[in-house]
Amino acid sequence: MIPELHSKVRMAAKAHPEYTLKEIGNLFGLTRQRIHQVIKEIGPHNYKLKQKGCKRKVVLSKLEIQTAIKTKIRQDDFIRQHSTSLSTLKYFLDMYGLVWPKRIHNEKIKLNDLKEMIRKHPDYCLRELAAHFKVTASAISNRIRYHDLPYLKKKN
16 A cells, blocks of 8 residues: 555656645545655655645746756746746755856857957957947956956046
């Protein structure tokens, strides 16, 4: 009976991660406490179900997070799409052992192109460089500072 119950609860938890412990229990005519005990026996790190009064309203699956990382979705966009918070996302990243990659710099500004522009036009100010790359002056300034490029600030 026990292994059969474990497999039933495991399949129900996978099929309905948004269900609470009580809702899973109702599927099998069991109490919330019994389902909690079964999940504890199975391994709670594999199955995270909502509990009544739980702060986490959203359950993020490992596949959803992996797909978002592969498609290079920004963290704040992912959070907005799933109506969740950064702390919830970090909780599930830790739970699944995943790492969200750090944000890349503005891709409009290619590093080699910026170096070349600074070399060719040493008299250009940040605003002129920004106009060439169609970005803001602060984006150019941040990129120069981040890569420690040889650039002397010019007076406008």
